[in-house]
Amino acid sequence: MTAEGIGAPVKRKEDRRFLLGKGNYTDDITLPNQTYAVFVRSMYAHAKITGLELDAARAAPGVVDILTGADVAADGLGGLPCGWLIKNKDGSNMIEPPHPALAQGKVRHVGDPVVMVIATSKAAARAAASLVEVSYDPLPAIGLLADAIKPGAPVVHDEAPDNTCYDWHIGDPALTEAAFKSAAHVVAIDLTNNRVAPNAMEPRAAIGDYSAANDNYTLYTTSQNPHLIRLLMAAFTLHVPEHKIRVVAPDVGGGFGSKIFHYAEELLVAWASRRVGRPVKWTSDRSEAFQSDAHGRDHISHAELALDASGKFLGLRVKTLANLGAYLSTFASSVPTYLYATLLSGPYDFPAIYAEVRSVFTNTVAVDAYRGAGRPEASYLLERLVDKAARQLGMDRIELRRKNLIRADQFPYQTQVALQYDIGDYHATLDLALEKNDYKHYEQRKAESAKRGKLRGFGISTYIEACGIAPSAVAGALGARAGLYEAGTIRVHPTGSVTVFTGTHSHGQGHETTFAQLVSEKLGVPIANVDVVHGDTDRISFGMGTYGSRSAAVGGSAIMKALDKIVDKGKKIAAHLLEASVGDIEFKDGNFRVVGTDRVKAFGEIAFTAYVPHNYPIETVEPGLEEQAYYDPKNFTYPGGTHLVEVEIDPDTGVCDVVDVTIADDVGVVINPMIVDGQAHGGLAQGIGQALFEEVRYDADGQLTNGSFMDYCMPRAADLPNFKVGNHVTACTHNPIGVKGVGETGAIGVPPAVINAVIDALHPLGVTDISMPATPEKIWRAIQAAQTKTKGA
Amino acid sequence: MATITLKVNTQVRTIECAPTTLLVEALREHLRLTGTHVGCDTSQCGACTVHVNGKSVKACTMLAAEAEGAEITTIEGLAQGGTLHPMQAAFQEHHGLQCGYCTPGMIMSATDLCRRSPDPSEHEVRHWLEGNLCRCTGYHNIVKAVRAGAAGMRGGK
Numbered sequence: 001m002t003a004e005g006i007g008a009p010v011k012r013k014e015d016r017r018f019l020l021g022k023g024n025y026t027d028d029i030t031l032p033n034q035t036y037a038v039f040v041r042s043m044y045a046h047a048k049i050t051g052l053e054l055d056a057a058r059a060a061p062g063v064v065d066i067l068t069g070a071d072v073a074a075d076g077l078g079g080l081p082c083g084w085l086i087k088n089k090d091g092s093n094m095i096e097p098p099h100p101a102l103a104q105g106k107v108r109h110v111g112d113p114v115v116m117v118i119a120t121s122k123a124a125a126r127a128a129a130s131l132v133e134v135s136y137d138p139l140p141a142i143g144l145l146a147d148a149i150k151p152g153a154p155v156v157h158d159e160a161p162d163n164t165c166y167d168w169h170i171g172d173p174a175l176t177e178a179a180f181k182s183a184a185h186v187v188a189i190d191l192t193n194n195r196v197a198p199n200a201m202e203p204r205a206a207i208g209d210y211s212a213a214n215d216n217y218t219l220y221t222t223s224q225n226p227h228l229i230r231l232l233m234a235a236f237t238l239h240v241p242e243h244k245i246r247v248v249a250p251d252v253g254g255g256f257g258s259k260i261f262h263y264a265e266e267l268l269v270a271w272a273s274r275r276v277g278r279p280v281k282w283t284s285d286r287s288e289a290f291q292s293d294a295h296g297r298d299h300i301s302h303a304e305l306a307l308d309a310s311g312k313f314l315g316l317r318v319k320t321l322a323n324l325g326a327y328l329s330t331f332a333s334s335v336p337t338y339l340y341a342t343l344l345s346g347p348y349d350f351p352a353i354y355a356e357v358r359s360v361f362t363n364t365v366a367v368d369a370y371r372g373a374g375r376p377e378a379s380y381l382l383e384r385l386v387d388k389a390a391r392q393l394g395m396d397r398i399e400l401r402r403k404n405l406i407r408a409d410q411f412p413y414q415t416q417v418a419l420q421y422d423i424g425d426y427h428a429t430l431d432l433a434l435e436k437n438d439y440k441h442y443e444q445r446k447a448e449s450a451k452r453g454k455l456r457g458f459g460i461s462t463y464i465e466a467c468g469i470a471p472s473a474v475a476g477a478l479g480a481r482a483g484l485y486e487a488g489t490i491r492v493h494p495t496g497s498v499t500v501f502t503g504t505h506s507h508g509q510g511h512e513t514t515f516a517q518l519v520s521e522k523l524g525v526p527i528a529n530v531d532v533v534h535g536d537t538d539r540i541s542f543g544m545g546t547y548g549s550r551s552a553a554v555g556g557s558a559i560m561k562a563l564d565k566i567v568d569k570g571k572k573i574a575a576h577l578l579e580a581s582v583g584d585i586e587f588k589d590g591n592f593r594v595v596g597t598d599r600v601k602a603f604g605e606i607a608f609t610a611y612v613p614h615n616y617p618i619e620t621v622e623p624g625l626e627e628q629a630y631y632d633p634k635n636f637t638y639p640g641g642t643h644l645v646e647v648e649i650d651p652d653t654g655v656c657d658v659v660d661v662t663i664a665d666d667v668g669v670v671i672n673p674m675i676v677d678g679q680a681h682g683g684l685a686q687g688i689g690q691a692l693f694e695e696v697r698y699d700a701d702g703q704l705t706n707g708s709f710m711d712y713c714m715p716r717a718a719d720l721p722n723f724k725v726g727n728h729v730t731a732c733t734h735n736p737i738g739v740k741g742v743g744e745t746g747a748i749g750v751p752p753a754v755i756n757a758v759i760d761a762l763h764p765l766g767v768t769d770i771s772m773p774a775t776p777e778k779i780w781r782a783i784q785a786a787q788t789k790t791k792g793a
Numbered sequence: 794m795a796t797i798t799l800k801v802n803t804q805v806r807t808i809e810c811a812p813t814t815l816l817v818e819a820l821r822e823h824l825r826l827t828g829t830h831v832g833c834d835t836s837q838c839g840a841c842t843v844h845v846n847g848k849s850v851k852a853c854t855m856l857a858a859e860a861e862g863a864e865i866t867t868i869e870g871l872a873q874g875g876t877l878h879p880m881q882a883a884f885q886e887h888h889g890l891q892c893g894y895c896t897p898g899m900i901m902s903a904t905d906l907c908r909r910s911p912d913p914s915e916h917e918v919r920h921w922l923e924g925n926l927c928r929c930t931g932y933h934n935i936v937k938a939v940r941a942g943a944a945g946m947r948g949g950k
Contacts, residue, residue, distance in 0.1 A: 011885055018893030019881040021828015021868030025894065028827035123811065201832045201840060201894040201928050253830070253894030254928050286833035508892030508929045678888045678934060685931030709837035709926070717922040717932040722915075746931075 002589075005521030006737070009674040013527060014512040023251045026205040026220050031279040034207070035064050037269060038125040039282070040115035040132045041291060042107035045363035045702020046141035046154065049105055049114065053133035057117060060131055062124030065276050067116040067268070069102040077101055077271060080262055080327070081236040084334035085479040086166045086359075094166035097157035097361070099327040101237070101264040107136070108156055108326035109365050110704050111291025116268055118280055141363035143702035145300055145323040148360040156326055156361035165324055165333065169356045170341045170417050176354035179315030183306035187389040193377045194695045194772045195298035195323065197712060198370045200507075202253020203284040204293060208269030212277065216244040217270045223249040223535075224259045224505050225545020228482065230537050232262040232330070238270060242537075245270075249535040252507035256686070257369035258293045259507070260547045261330035265292075290707035295696055296370020298323035299336065299377050305385050306352075311395050313404045315352035318344055318381065322359040322367075329366035331373075333359065338478050339374030339466075339548075345415035346382040347426040347464045347640050348404045353416040363702035369547060371686055372465070372747040379463040380772075383752030387460075387759070391768075397756075401462050402430065412733075419466055421638045422733045424666060429728050430462060433642035433664035436726045445646070454648040456659075457761025461643045461753035467741040468553030468637035468732075485632035486550070487542045488558035490519070490566050492625040494611035496604035497529040503543010504555035505535050508682075509743065510675040511551060515559055517671055518737070522563040523603055524590025541628065549741030552671060553637050553732065560736040561629035569625065570606045576617040577601055577609065637732045637740035641665035643684075643749035647757045651765070654780030656758060658688055658719075663749065664726040668740030676742050677725045683746020684723050689715040690747070691754035695773050713773075766790050797857050801826070802870030808857070816860050817841040817852035820867060828868040828897050832926065839925030842898035843867045849905035851898075851924070868897035871904070879945025880904050880938075889938030891929035899925050899935055900942075907943040915940065 004010050017023055054066050080099040087093060098104070103114045115132050119125035140154040147153055148163045156163055180186060207220040217240065223229050226247040234242045252259060269280045284292065299322050306315040322336035341355040386404075390397035405426040406413050413421045442458055449456035469475070472483040489501035500515050516530035533539050543555070571585040574592035578585070578599050585592050592601045609616060610625040646660035661684055670676045693713040697705045706712045731738030751772060758774045759767065766786035770778060795812045798805060801824060808823040820826045820843065829852055832840035841852040844866040871878040880900050883889070890896040899922070906913055906921045913921065918939045919932070927935060 012888070014893075015885040015890060016877075018890055018896050019868075019877060019884060019900070020872055021826070021897050023828070023893050025827075025830070027831070028821075030822075030825070123813070199928055201838060201892065201926060202830070203832065251893065253832075254892040256928070286835065286838075510891070674888050678891060678930060681931035681933040682891065682929045683931075686928070708835050709833045710835045714837075714926050714928075715931075716926065717919040717936065720919075720932055722936070723931065723933050 002520050002524055004527045005517055006669065006671050008517060009672060010513060010517065010527060012510050012513045013516060014510065025202055025251045025253055026207065026222050027283045029207060029220055031207060031209055034279040034281050035118050035120055035276060036122040036125045037272065037280050037282040038117050038129040039113045040117065040129050040134065042103065042110060042112040042114055044107055044136050044138050045110050045143060046139040047107050047136035048139065049103060049107065049134060050137050051135035052115065057128045057131040060124065060128035062120040063128045064118045064120060067272060067275065069100060069104045072100060072102045073104060075271065076239065077267065078237045078239060080264060081232060082328040082333055083330050083481050085481065086168055086333045086337050087479065088166050089169050094333060095160045096328060097159040101267050109363050110702060111365055112326065113264055116272060118272055118276055141702035143363060143698040143700045145298055145321060145362060147700065148362050149321065156363060160361055163360045165328065165359045165361060167358045168337050171354035172352060172416065173354045176315045176317055176352040179352040180306045180317065183314050184309035185307040185393055186304055187385060187392050188304045189385045189388050191301050191381055191384055192771050193297045193299040193380055194690060195367070196296050196370065196690050196694045197290055197696050198256040198258035198293060198296060199714060200254030200256055200258060203286055203289045204259065204263065204265070205283040206266045206269045207279055207281040208273035209279040210270065210274040216246065218246045218248065219266060219270045220248045220250065221266050222252050222259050223247065224252065224255040224507060224547055226505065226535055226537050227503060227543045228545055229262050229266060233267060233270065237262065237267045246538045249505055252505065255507045256371040257296065257373055257547060260545065261294055261368055287708050290712065291365055291704055294329045294366045294368035296367065297377060298367050301381055303381050303385050305389050307389060307393065311393055311400050311403055313348055313350055316344060316350055318355040320355065320357045322357055323362055323364065324359050325364045325366035326361060327366050329368035332366060332368040335369050335374045340377050342417045342419050343375050343378035343464065343466060344382065344417055346379065347406055347462050349406050349410065350416055355417065364698050371683060372744045375465040375744065376748045376751060379461060379748050380752045383461040383463065384755065387756045397460060402427065405430065405462060419636065422635055423730045424638055424640050425728065425730050426462060426640060429641040429664040429666050432726050432728050433644050433662055436664060436724050437644045437660065437662035449648050455651055455761040457647045457649065457757040459645040459753040459755065459757025459760055461749050461756065463643065463749040464638055464640035465744060465748050466636040466638055467549035467744065468633055469548030469550045470633065471635060472632050482544065484544055485630050486544055486554040486558045487628065487630050488555060488562045489541065489628040490559065490562040490626065492566060492607045494608050496525065496607040498523065498525055500530060500532045500559060501540045502532060502534050502555050502559065503540055503545065504551040505546045509546065509551060509679065510672065514552060514671045514675060515556065518556055518559050519563065522560065522567065525603065549743040552737065552739045553735055553741050554631060554633050556737050556739060557735045558629050558631035561631050562627045565627035565629060566625060569621065569627065570603065572617060572621050573606050573609055574601045577615065634734040637668065639665060639667045639740040639742065639745055641745065641749060643753040645750065645753040645757045647754070647761055649758065649761045649779060651783055654776035654783065656692060656774060656776065656779055658721055658754065661721055661750065662724040664728055665745050666728050666730055667742040667745060668732045669729060669738035670727060671739065679742045680725050680746050681723050683744055684750050685715050685720055687747045687750035688720060688754055691751040691772050691774060693719065693773050795858055797861050799860055800864045802866060810857055812858055814857045815853055816855045816857045819857035820852060826867050826869050830894055830897060832894065837926065839902060840895050840898040842901040842925065844901060844905065849902045868901060871900065880942035883942035883945055884938045887934050887938040887941055889930065889935045895925060895927045899927065903939040903942060906939065907946050911943060911947050913940065913943055
């Protein structure tokens with residue numbers, strides 16, 4: 001390892017511009033002659049549009065143009081596509097209703113865009129938008145997931161008369177049935193996984209800039225994957241070849257999944273720019289974000305666990321109803337299936353699993369990937385169920401887990417739900433977490449809390465995730481409509497400094513630092529001499545972007561492959577200069593050396609020679625030193641670990657304080673421990689947010705009732721404790737770094753640990769269940785209900 | 794249109810704007826000081842925090858006209874000649890930022906806290922920052938950074 005290579009906690013290269021206020025986010029960009037777009041959105045959850053009155057708005061000061069669904073249809077813009085085809089149990093395809101960029105005669109959720117108003121200032125566009133009159137004929141709507149499958153429910157799309165997009169399954173029903181028949185114990189649970197809003201601090205924004213002179217488009221957008229947006233616009237929505245579209249995702253202020261998807265506004269600003277002949281900019285308000293960004297989670301599940309008399313798991317049966325919202329967002333269909341049900345084995349040795357998932361349309365905004373995407377729903381279900389089993393069987397919850405965790409000697413481990421885990425040591429992370437938590441003194445802490453009148457609870461979750469998305473052939477066989485490799489280019493400049501081009505996108509993850517560390521590790525170049533370029537389809541040849549904790553495992557591996565090619569070429573040049581055979585050249589610590597001699601050429605000399613090839617093997621080696629690699633992973637990666645939470649509850653008010661969070665993760669080889677810990681912290685905050693504070697609420701008629709930061713409870717600094725983070729490394733076996741991924745661990749592992757802790761605290765009062773978010777009101781009511789029941793008995 | 798004169802980051806600036814223009818709009822759109830961010834529309838997130846006459850204020854909560862004649866400091870005015878302010882340096886040192894979007898508001902808020910309370914406790918920092926939302930860091934490293942930044946400010950570093 002070099003001083004700044006793999007494992008070094010170096011400070012981030014990207015920080016300085018952010019600290020100085022010199023970041024370059026999409027809304028910071030102002031183009032000459034720019035216009036501003038504001039969308040008129042539906043106030044109804046479900047309605048027919050019976051009329052549009054635009055004259056007053058058209059006459060308003062500063063208005064440049066007003067565009068409607070009719071214009072979208074007349075210009076032949078394509079609907080927004082879904083990137084993953086799921087098959088029904090009978091082998092037929094899922095139903096994919098049209099998803100027009102502007103409403104075509106009907107609106108299907110609050111926030112569905114109807115009219116686009118373009119004016120010379122944002123204020124003028126807003127004022128004109130308020131003059132647009134849309135007449136609606138309201139229709140019955142589905143606001144709540146459970147209502148979508150009730151007999152006689154309103155129909156969101158005519159194409160799906162029972163609101164079902166697909167009815168899918170995985171696993172072996174007969175094997176599972178047999179396991180349940182032979183079981184000594186069966187434990188059942190009903191769970192809701194609450195709907196949450198990703199709420200990256202930077203609202204979405206997009207600027208379309210069409211050049212008539214060159215007949216090409218530039219789109220600046222808040223995206224996690226600019227190449228994918230370009231591909232979808234070229235192939236499906238804008239119908240313009242890729243070479244005529246440049247997509248730039250500059251600094252992006254957080255994504256958490258919500259900025260993966262191709263949104264209507266991106267298409268519309270590009271299209272409108274051509275129509276009006278000027279750049280068109282749109283910036284979302286926060287309230288608008290609540291109604292137009294894809295949300296996350298929203299499952300209702302029934303699960304059953306079969307155990308033998310000793311507590312060994314025999315089988316798992318799961319039935320899940322998943323909300324997709326009103327339209328299929330880009331990856332929506334894959335989240336409750338291949339990112340959820342394939343994870344239902346968790347870190348446990350399960351001989352039989354069968355899961356059924358029915359995903360439905362409702363009159364709510366789309367639901368798609370949000371930090372963890374499917375995997376938090378799986379870990380929540382399993383870990384709540386395992387805790388309930390421990391109570392029901394009278395076993396210690398830690399020992400029950402220990403008994404069923406996959407042992408280190410069982411890897412590679414083939415689950416009953418398609419995945420093959422390559423490596424892990426779940427007992428090691430369990431032990432490490434318990435030690436860091438000082439679990440052996442927990443009872444003392446509980447007694448101390450009791451003295452202060454507080455109910456203390458301890459919660460545990462042992463979890464796994466699959467990330468490093470994804471082997472293209474596997475994903476393709478499962479219905480993915482894209483490859484999921486990554487591209488990396490290393491450009492060594494004549495003086496030996498390096499520019500890295502990556503198809504992943506950094507929006508907080510620190511790639512400009514970690515990827516520079518890979519270069520430093522391999523070439524011995526200081527990270528100050530390495531710049532990382534991302535987020536521009538004109539500068540980077542291709543890429544699939546950042547999500548599913550894939551950037552280091554897939555994007556980093558592409559960079560490592562390209563670095564190998566640089567070293568190989570360097571050896572050929574060095575062999576020529578040193579008059580040795582290539583096989584005798586080794587590269588170490590930044591020097592090419594004839595093995596066993598002091599004949600050396602420094603990396604910088606080789607770089608210079610490659611560009612000034614006066615004495616050069618020109619017959620066999622091309623000048624220049626730039627290499628590209630594409631890396632397609634062989635398998636998913638499988639981070640996992642143990643999350644422990646202690647809460648203190650005030651029984652009089654129901655207020656729940658998280659007083660200790662201790663985790664031990666195995667995320668594989670750590671490139672930058674400072675950044676890895678920071679990623680864990682952020683995931684934990686979002687996971688605790690889902691468990692205790694956050695929930696997007698629609699009423700039964702599909703009205704969004706908490707669509708602002710005044711009403712939706714985001715975790716704040718005083719709501720959270722410091723986090724104790726431990727790492728135990730087993731290196732991923734199938735990528736060149738050994739890295740697994742860390743972006744989502746916190747959000748996946750911690751929510752069940754929080755709720756298990758809350759139930760543990762309240763159990764002495766007779767509370768056996770509580771749903772997320774466990775707000776003070778909900779906890780207080782649970783206590784009152786339990787006490788009334790106790791008194792009644 | 795209104796004519797408003799402000800002193801922004803030690804320079805006197807005059808802008809012509811609609812009387813309804815918010816201070817944050819004046820800074821971002823009229824003066825192109827885009828380091829001050831907008832993360833919400835209900836004065837909850839604090840991404841737009843600046844100093845008005847030395848005190849931290851959410852720049853979305855006041856009209857530019859209300860700031861007539863005031864001294865405004867934005868994130869762009871904190872570093873001196875390329876040297877980071879101790880609070881900025883502490884945020885880098887302790888990894889108190891990830892995507893960077895909330896960071897200017899956090900730093901402007903934190904420097905005001907340290908002016909009022911030069912050695913704030915963890916509890917004090919967490920409660921002071923209740924008006925600043927961060928979605929990336931879980932606040933853990935922000936709290937560390939603010940306390941370290943306070944030490945740096947006390948040391949005049």
